[in-house]
Amino acid sequence: MGDPASIGPEITVKALANNEIYDKCRPLVIGDAGVMEAAVKIVGKEDVRIHPVHSVEEALFQAGTIDVYDMDLVDMDKLERGKVSVMAGEAAFRYVEKVIQMAMAGEVDGTVTNAFNKEAINMAGHHYSGHTEVYADMTGTKKYTMMLAHENIRVVHVSTHVSLREACDRVKKDRVLEVIRIAYQACRDLGLEQPRIGVAGLNPHSGENGLFGREEIDEIIPAIEAAKAEGIQAEGPVPPDTIFSKARGGWYDMVVAMYHDQGHIPLKVIGFVYNQEQQKWDAVAGVNITLGLPIVRASVDHGTAFDQAGQGIANELSLINAIDYGIRLSKSNKAKTAKRTIDGGLSK
Incomplete structure (x- = not known):
């Protein structure tokens, strides 16, 4: 459900009011039934019913009804939408913790997250810089990366939630190769x-043969050559200011970015569309996926949007995109598991 004080509950109602979602999957919201009931009224979807449950087995999975695994963590009298609070941060963190536990136990096939507020969860005593790090920690995953996707552009990152100065220091051959492998898979x-x-350079013009930095020569090119030796069709380092135009034009199926903003800015330029004339967002699209985990995690590619919370105007497109990616990856996981089972049976 995301942070209770955010747009998460509202866009969840909007997304799940779309009956087509129920033709593709069986959605279960992890959150607070009281918050979701309030969100139904805020977005004007009073024909949608909230059905509180305390196990997956109790869920109805029927269009027109939103099943909510009710964790009852929010005091509705104290909830202030659009405000950072310990209560909301604690609740948002516990929702994520619960859904990871359910996925690891095989109770659900995949997970989709709305945004939480990093300041709020840290105020609540949970010291993480984002969902990606929470998922990695709670699943015991050491090799992982963030992937953003919108239309035909996909991007993974060598580093994410660190300072730009530290991000430069993290551009090392082994890590770049690791991310190329994860991107390929x-x-x-x-x-x-x-x-x-397509592998982006770190420096302007990809270093111009060492004129603007040696990271490409010392770290990125050796990683690309190693990937090619493994049969991966990797190309680069491509200058960062042109690689995304090439990806948009179909040159690459995935771009490896060297740091957070190098990958996020181009994706959000095309996915986030603001209508100046009408003073509203026409689209807030794109998906954030954590790769390398033993479970599926897809997410909206935007924040808590506290400035829009409680108004019923937030755009649900990114969440719908995330649900679609969650379904695709969950099906792929199931297919791989079935193949391993068959191959294991044959080997016996």
């Missing part, structure tokens, strides 16, 4: 048989 999981991976 993600493309395969999405049904791309021979994915093309």
